[in-house]
Amino acid sequence: MTLYLHIPFCDSKCGYCAFYSQTNQEHLIKPYLEALTLDLSYQLKHYDIKSIESVFIGGGTPNILDSKSYEGLFNLITPLLKDDAEVNIEANVNLISKQWCDSLVSFGATRLSVGVQSFYEDKLKLLERQHSTKDIAKSLELANSFKNKSIDLIYDTALDSKARLKHELECALKLDINHISCYSLSVDKDSSFALKDTSSKVSNHTQSNFIKQFLESKGAFQYEVSNFALPYKCQHNLSYWKGKDYLGVGVASVSKVNCKDKGAKRLYASKDLKGYITNPIKRLEENLSLDDLRTEELFLGLRSEVGVETFSFNKKLLNDLQDKVYIKEGRFYAKDLFVADEIALWLLRRI
Structure with missing residues (x-):
């Protein structure tokens, strides 16, 4: 954590x-x-x-x-x-x-x-x-x-x-x-x-x-x-970028946690300073689906050296991207991090 x-x-x-x-x-x-x-x-x-x-x-x-x-x-x-x-x-x-x-x-x-x-x-x-x-x-x-x-x-x-x-x-x-x-x-x-x-x-x-x-x-x-x-x-x-859980504490903070038997959630603290002071524990909850987590993994992984696991992507899709990504030890990485978001969007439209 x-x-x-x-x-x-x-x-x-x-x-x-x-x-x-x-x-x-x-x-x-x-x-x-x-x-x-x-x-x-x-x-x-x-x-x-x-x-x-x-x-x-x-x-x-x-x-x-x-x-x-x-x-x-x-x-x-x-x-x-x-x-x-x-x-x-x-x-x-x-x-x-x-x-x-x-x-x-x-x-x-x-x-x-x-x-x-x-x-x-x-x-x-x-x-x-x-x-x-x-x-x-x-x-x-x-x-x-x-x-x-x-x-x-x-x-x-x-x-x-x-x-x-x-x-x-x-x-x-x-x-x-x-x-x-x-x-x-x-x-x-x-x-x-x-x-x-x-x-x-x-x-x-x-x-x-x-x-x-x-x-x-x-x-x-x-x-x-x-x-x-x-x-x-x-x-x-x-x-x-590795998708690990994190706790956000303070006004306007955000958390991502995996709860036992409840799946992954995103939690939002109050975005109002006085409101937070009055009730600092209050959070709005958003349930995260597997698609949500996959999308997050794709964007964060491609923008960094972390990369993305290949097993959940069609081999042909990755072959079509061979001029923009490289594959190493079961993960694929953006050759140019500045176009990582474009690669992620291209993949999302095709899966």
Whole structure:
């Protein structure tokens, strides 16, 4: 089992962000943490969780909370962690402090994911980020107690060119990190960008192949469409792509669990902050059919190094895809992860 904890608070909302978060709600942090702790305790007991393989604390902005806020949560989690468990936490550049990082590591966090997004001031402004490029290297130095560090970058903005992206990737590779996530800018309907004219923000052609080729030339390995190992692979993300069960705790969180005699279910927590605080245990349930699980396996497997088992697919279908997939040890894999979704859709129309 893996665990996701959602921290919904932010000091500002970035225009591209579609994750559930709230600004100017600091007065709700204390009651939210109480609700989160109650929710976590209940879910662990309800599903009789004996072992946790990995944890991801995301947001929102997890480091908007002081380190002391996490002590109670770790008291519940730590006894269940496997010896080699990965415990991730996200952080924003402008809020990183040495004390916060050192404390989280002392609690049991093993990996930090930092939202860098860009090494250009004009691009940070376009993305509505709060930090400056001069803060980036210093923030990673303050986080040196974390042995595993990753950064996020965003590309395919209207400001990007190959030359600028090359500079950003070179800057990234100079940092003390062993993983990098590169996300193509998209305008989600739940983001504030969706309400604006995005022609000045989003590029009309992708630089994904340039990103991949450059990073691979420097020794990185693309193990998922947006993730590159340097050489570390995020074990929590891999668990999703392998279709493992996960518990989501917190407002707007989602779980996928296999219940004895009840089959697989997807569980949805309240998407309203005050509603969640009032009743943190409440979940909406969705029963997952075998077709649902198969579709999920197909999309997630093809987008990553996990691949998909061949036995449930007609051999002729796979032969028709031989220019786009390769088969190895009973599984098939996308040759180009950037077209994985197209391959999955093509297969779904024919099965």
